[in-house]
Amino acid sequence: MMTLGDLLAQLPDAVQAGRIEKTQEVKSITYDSRQVTDGSVFICLRGAKTDGHDYVPQACQQGAIAVIIEKDVEVPAGVAKIKVSDTRTAMQGIVPSFFGFPGRKLRMIGVTGTNGKTTTTYLLRDILTRAGYRVGVIGTIQTLIGDRVLPVKNTTPDVVELQGILAEMVACHMDYVVMEVSSHALALNRVAGCEFDVGIFTNMTQDHLDFHGNFDNYLEAKARLFSLVSDPAASKGRKTAVVNLDDPAAKRILQSAKCATLTYGVKAATADLQALQVDVRASGVSFTVHGTAGDIELALPITGLFNVYNVLGAVGAALAEGIEPQVIKAALEDFKSVPGRFELINAGQPFSIIVDYAHTPDGLENILKTAQQIAKRRIIVVFGCGGDRDRTKRPIMGRLAVEYGDVVIATSDNPRTEDPAAILAEIEVGIKEKLMEGKLYEKIADRRQAIKRALELAQADDIVIIAGKGHETYQILKDKTIHFDDRETAVEFVKELM
Numbered sequence: 343m344m345t346l347g348d349l350l351a352q353l354p355d356a357v358q359a360g361r362i363e364k365t366q367e368v369k370s371i372t373y374d375s376r377q378v379t380d381g382s383v384f385i386c387l388r389g390a391k392t393d394g395h396d397y398v399p400q401a402c403q404q405g406a407i408a409v410i411i412e413k414d415v416e417v418p419a420g421v422a423k424i425k426v427s428d429t430r431t432a433m434q435g436i437v438p439s440f441f442g443f444p445g446r447k448l449r450m451i452g453v454t455g456t457n458g459k460t461t462t463t464y465l466l467r468d469i470l471t472r473a474g475y476r477v478g479v480i481g482t483i484q485t486l487i488g489d490r491v492l493p494v495k496n497t498t499p500d501v502v503e504l505q506g507i508l509a510e511m512v513a514c515h516m517d518y519v520v521m522e523v524s525s526h527a528l529a530l531n532r533v534a535g536c537e538f539d540v541g542i543f544t545n546m547t548q549d550h551l552d553f554h555g556n557f558d559n560y561l562e563a564k565a566r567l568f569s570l571v572s573d574p575a576a577s578k579g580r581k582t583a584v585v586n587l588d589d590p591a592a593k594r595i596l597q598s599a600k601c602a603t604l605t606y607g608v609k610a611a612t613a614d615l616q617a618l619q620v621d622v623r624a625s626g627v628s629f630t631v632h633g634t635a636g637d638i639e640l641a642l643p644i645t646g647l648f649n650v651y652n653v654l655g656a657v658g659a660a661l662a663e664g665i666e667p668q669v670i671k672a673a674l675e676d677f678k679s680v681p682g683r684f685e686l687i688n689a690g691q692p693f694s695i696i697v698d699y700a701h702t703p704d705g706l707e708n709i710l711k712t713a714q715q716i717a718k719r720r721i722i723v724v725f726g727c728g729g730d731r732d733r734t735k736r737p738i739m740g741r742l743a744v745e746y747g748d749v750v751i752a753t754s755d756n757p758r759t760e761d762p763a764a765i766l767a768e769i770e771v772g773i774k775e776k777l778m779e780g781k782l783y784e785k786i787a788d789r790r791q792a793i794k795r796a797l798e799l800a801q802a803d804d805i806v807i808i809a810g811k812g813h814e815t816y817q818i819l820k821d822k823t824i825h826f827d828d829r830e831t832a833v834e835f836v837k838e839l840m
């Protein structure tokens with residue numbers, strides 16, 4: 343149990359006002375007034391959209407016993423006012439201790455990189471589970487506590503939710519947590535209180551420049567995970583940085599890793615683990631993981647060279663954690679797939695339909711390259727770019743779609759507050775640069791109609807790739823979020839058209 347006195351002891355520089363009853367129990371801590379209940383401490387954060395200080399009256403009405411603030415606000419009698427210079431830092435200081443430092447009681451594996459995080463966490467989950475451990479997963483699709491599924495809002499939740507989830511994982515006797523660590527989470531320090539034992543770096547290509555401003559800041563954010571892995575204050579035993587040596591950013595990442603390192607690659611012959619004899623087929627990939635401890639021959643039902651990298655990262659982390667090669671092999675050969683990642687949709691149509699979460703230039707290029715490697719006939723691409731996100735990705739993705747695709751249908755992803763036509767116009771700039779004879783390009787803002795059109799155009803042996811939304815079951819429009827699932831939509835139209 344934490345009292346208001348315990349909480350204040352952790353904020354020695356705070357200015358206190360109002361009624362401070364030090365023995366009062368802090369029943370919960372939240373930065374969202376809508377979550378405040380009797381006994382809550384409400385932390386006011388200045389956000390991108392609104393300012394938490396504006397919700398103090400609502401929080402007090404709902405039973406807050408204290409508010410943590412940066413600027414003076416009125417509070418009713420009986421509520422403590424705790425003024426600090428930075429409420430976000432204060433939150434990061436008190437929340438892990440409120441939850442009893444769960445990050446110290448689990449082995450924590452963090453995965454960062456532009457692409458491949460979700461896939462890598464799923465691969466590792468299967469390996470660790472096969473080795474007999476109880477495993478929790480935190481990431482884009484969902485939170486898993488063993489087999490229990492919890493919904494998520496962000497890939498890496500903010501410190502309050504994150505520490506709460508970790509505490510729940512400890513209560514449920516998990517041994518490991520494998521989590522995606524987004525660059526937003528590192529830049530905003532949502533991971534305060536996480537004591538990482540292993541960090542995996544997948545790759546670094548363009549994304550999120552709207553948030554980070556430039557590539558260097560983005561890279562610095564990613565590198566931060568490896569300073570956290572190396573933090574001597576957080577010692578639970580061996581620490582390892584598992585790094586993709588084929589990526590040009592590996593050097594910078596390795597500079598932050600003041601712990602054991604394990605590198606991997608397909609090209610880099612100096613990597614500790616190297617994939618040899620890679621064979622990419624429609625039904626999956628096979629290759630040999632060559633390392634100092636011997637070779638592991640693998641055949642998995644997921645395909646694409648990019649997935650070879652994801653597997654190498656997962657294998658590296660597993661080996662660093664002392665998992666036996668034969669356990670790794672058995673787990674990976676039984677691996678099924680990740681929802682919405684190169685997911686094959688089969689409703690009896692004579693062509694292939696693949697739903698994939700590629701929403702970055704590199705993701706799209708990888709998926710289209712893979713499609714080219716396995717294509718018997720044309721590639722039909724349906725894709726869009728998210729609104730209120732890095733705009734500079736748009737023309738690049740347009741260019742790539744038309745470079746690799748024979749038929750390109752540009753459509754909406756999640757337009758959010760932007761005008762779908764304006765997003766499409768930015769994509770079109772790239773498309774027009776590379777559009778050539780023999781290629782077909784259409785622009786259909788309504789994603790349902792775009793998918794329908796692609797399926798109408800598809801002929802036997804074509805591959806239809808529907809990219810960008812993968813596992814998502816919604817579409818975020820200006821004024822509402824609607825149910826939308828690329829997989830369901832594809833099946834629906836195949837049935838209608840065939």
Ligand SMILES: CC(=O)N[C@H]1[C@@H](OP(=O)(O)OP(=O)(O)OC[C@H]2O[C@@H](n3ccc(=O)[nH]c3=O)[C@H](O)[C@@H]2O)O[C@H](CO)[C@@H](O)[C@@H]1O[C@H](C)C(=O)N[C@@H](C)C(=O)N[C@H](CCC(=O)O)C(=O)O
Pocket residue numbers: 373374375376386387388389390391392393394395397482495496497498499500524525526527
């Ligand atoms: C830009 C960004 O990261 N925003 C995150 C941020 O929201 P914000 O600071 O903008 O919040 P705000 O809406 O302005 O509100 C300010 C404060 O007022 C409070 N408030 C607001 C309304 C109210 O009625 N009462 C109230 O108390 C809010 O709780 C908040 O404390 O803090 C929220 C809580 O932690 C996050 O959910 C939210 O993520 C939004 C949903 C988001 O879209 N984030 C994306 C960009 C993101 O974080 N993505 C990464 C990377 C994904 C990947 O590529 O893998 C991720 O980890 O998900």
Ligand SMILES: Nc1ncnc2c1ncn2[C@@H]1O[C@H](COP(=O)(O)OP(=O)(O)OP(=O)(O)O)[C@@H](O)[C@H]1O
Pocket residue numbers: 455456457458459460461462482497522544545648649651652682683684698699700701704705706708709812
């Ligand atoms: N190692 C990789 N390199 C490049 N592209 C990849 C790689 N792995 C997956 N992809 C592509 O990126 C998409 C997203 O993969 P995944 O969900 O594993 O990445 P992520 O890093 O978790 O993404 P997010 O940042 O949205 O959470 C895939 O659908 C695929 O198109």
Ligand SMILES: N[C@H](CCC[C@H](N)C(=O)O)C(=O)O
Pocket residue numbers: 497701727728729731755756810811814
């Ligand atoms: N985690 C990524 C997901 C993008 C998915 C895409 N469908 C979009 O909405 O842009 C982001 O928040 O940028």
Ligand SMILES: [Mg+2]
Pocket residue numbers: 459460481482483497522
């Ligand atoms: Mg993810």
